Amino acid sequence: MKKIFVNARFLTQRITGVQRFAIEISKILKRELNDDIVFVAPKDIIHKEIAAELNVKIVGHNKSHIWEQIDLRRFLIKNSSPILLNLCNTGPLFYRNNIITIHDIAFEIYPQTYSKKFLITYKYLIPKLAYSAKQIITVSEFSKSEIIKYYNISDNKIHVIYNAVSPEFQQIRNADLEKEKYFLTVSSLNYRKNLNLVLKAFDDLSKTEKDIYLYVVGDLDNRSFSNYDLQKYNLNNRIVFLGRIEDEKLMEYYTSSLAFIYPSLYEGFGIPPLEAQKCEAPVIVSDIPCFHEIFEDSVSYINPHDPIQLTYIMNLHLNYMNRFQQIEKGLDNEKKYDWGKSAKKVLKLLEECER
Structure with a gap:
């Protein structure tokens, strides 16, 4: 397999379920692929221990969506346009060698949940990323059906890879x-x-x-x-x-x-x-x-x-x-949900995209 690149902007964000998915999958991919996977992030990382574990490469000077659209894309093109794995809903719009993860499309169904700025950004970005990406990951059959329904995406382009619970979680009595x-x-x-x-x-x-x-x-x-x-x-x-x-x-x-x-x-x-x-x-x-x-x-x-x-x-x-x-x-x-099993599915998808 050629070297894989991962959009690690999630390390600049507070942890919700979306970032948890990215972190747990990334840790396992790093252990499996070692030097054959490169995690790329902007400079404003807040999860420094995780960044060190992933050996993250800092590129560019911008932040947030601007970093993804300009700095990240420019870096990838300079590195022969490798496959890019995006684990947190967004990615560079004008970069086609992409796998994009769309966790849900709640912004389409409950727009009142989000700020005007967020809505404008996501309603513009997500459909375009869904159409242009080589493959799409989502986290449930329900989300897959929603993406197909709202964006008319082909069924065989969308792959369901479930979340799980972090290994550290256990019963603790107080x-x-x-x-x-x-x-x-x-x-x-x-x-x-x-x-x-x-x-x-x-x-x-x-x-x-x-x-x-x-x-x-x-x-x-x-x-x-x-x-x-x-x-x-x-x-x-x-x-x-x-x-x-x-x-x-x-x-x-x-x-x-x-x-x-x-x-x-x-x-x-x-x-x-x-x-x-x-x-x-x-x-x-x-x-x-x-x-x-x-x-x-x-x-x-x-x-x-x-x-x-x-x-x-x-x-x-x-x-x-x-x-x-x-x-x-x-x-x-x-017990039906396991990060190891989910990471293996991501790895298999990456291998298929390299063929």
Whole structure:
């Protein structure tokens, strides 16, 4: 195989599911290919330890999309236009020897979720990249069907390669948390994450159940989503906003929770519920196609527009209904997803593109 180049701009971004996919796949590809793979990034890297592990090459002077469109493309052309693997939705537009990863097209379905600048950029870039790329990776059969539907892309051009849970994730018991009864959600003020549903359902439940808590993990920056008003929930002292926390602490919260709640309106995959399953937490998710594909019968499903139903399901979990059966199913389900298997599929695709 000829030398492979990887767009490592993800190392300049905060870690969400998209960046997690890129990081875990990249680590395995580096171990497999060693000097036959080159990771290229702009200078504003924030994940320096990962960059060192990948032996990242810094090129150019620009940042963000401008770096991809100018500096990265120029560097690749100077290096005989090799195959470029893009793992985080975007890549150089006028460079055809591309594999592009499109995790989902939520911006097409829920445009109110995103800033005007983001929408303009993605609505311009993503369709053009999808048409021009040699191959497309996505993370679920559902996302594949959406890409085909919205962009009229050929079925055999799109390859489903699933996410998984980082090897470090495991059950970690915390004696103090074990004394509490609480539900957990990982969210943001992004409209499609549907945090309002959890807050409303728990607020109602807490009026009759006096010894339970809701812990909310995630970045809740009101400046980005002005349609959210958390003020009324601040009055409920049993709703605790934890902000962003380290993975080890997150594992502790997963492990001791009554249930983990993830009521998204739209997802391409959904890593946090899988993390919760690995940490032996029961999981409640929204009744959407993607989650049925990934979780099958290992979770409880709720209507993402019905807080009354969520309150009812939370009450069942409060009383430990079918808890151990769901934990067992969750552990079996999580084992189906493996970064090693996913990386092998990426490697196979790279080999096919070199032929």
